[in-house]
Amino acid sequence: MRSVRRLSTAPLDPRTRPATSQRLRHEPLRALLDGVELGTWALGPRSIDELVDTVRQLRPAAVLEFGSGCSTVALAWAMRDVPGAGTEPRIVSLEQDPTQAERTRGLLDRAGLADEVAVLHAPLARQLVEGRETECYEIPAAVERTLGGRRVDLVVIDGPAGPPGIRFATLPLARPFVRMGARFVLDDALRDGELEVARRWAALPWATVDGIRLIEKGLLTGSVRG
């Protein structure tokens, strides 16, 4: 099994307690996420900054997210500066919990970004993924319809919520929608369950795990080779 190496030797940020949007680097995004708690269920502020940087660098044709919320607003805001908007949203965000899906739609509405994202309810179901039975998102047909043939350049994995290791299947489920070389990002990557997920992803013949950025809860990055 290949090992997962650290991308930075910088000390861990100990401030993993809830944060407000005031700690975000980008002023407009601070206003859009005003009053929302970051860093507990949501990505932390530094991780959101990283996500914005990633979008600006990659300029993705489409983004697929698993686990919606503040990160969805940040992705939508960053995508506003990426040319190529069409009639369909360029971000598809899958959410296991219908109440959280509604909350995310509310945040997007409030931010004036609702047209950038399709937030789709994707309930969890047991399924066979990479030879193992596991629980993960049931991918709705609306994903393919919304993407309309566009391939995904960035996959953001912050779900599902569940027992340790549950996020393993998320990357294989995303694979049919991605372009070769697509980047993926996993939050909470320093938890034991996610470290095991990272080891299992690193052993897949079609995925490369670069390592874990030591930011807040840990941001794993990698790419899909084929």
Ligand SMILES: C[S@@+](CC[C@H](N)C(=O)[O-])C[C@H]1O[C@@H](n2cnc3c(N)ncnc32)[C@H](O)[C@@H]1O
């Ligand atoms: C880590 S959270 C996703 C957070 C999201 N990416 C964000 O930055 O806000 C993973 C899942 O936990 C579930 N969840 C349960 N309680 C939640 C809460 N208070 N806030 C956000 N998600 C919650 C949702 O179904 C969500 O998709």
